[in-house]
Amino acid sequence: MHIHANSSISWIVYLTTPHESARTAFRKPSGGGEFVFKNDRPSGHPNSETWVLPDAAAGTLVLYPGFLEHRVPPNEGQQRVTMALNAIPDRLDSLGYYIHFQ
């Protein structure tokens, strides 16, 4: 499992249709949920603790927040080609509190 630190939005573009063994799996953040209403469902449902991307075909685009843990299990199929990108801001401005990254 890993995250994409400092990335506000990350995305994956599947350039080939992935084998079912190598579907990207996501997991909810492990902490900070004590004061949040939860609606956990069995594994596989988008509201479960873990969620595996359903069938994806070449050309599928998946967007997710960079803090969301995810992994790709070992590929048991043919070559898997994806393009992964991160949107990393060079500045943040929150109600006048401003920071610029160099």
Ligand SMILES: [Fe+2]
């Ligand atoms: Fe990743």
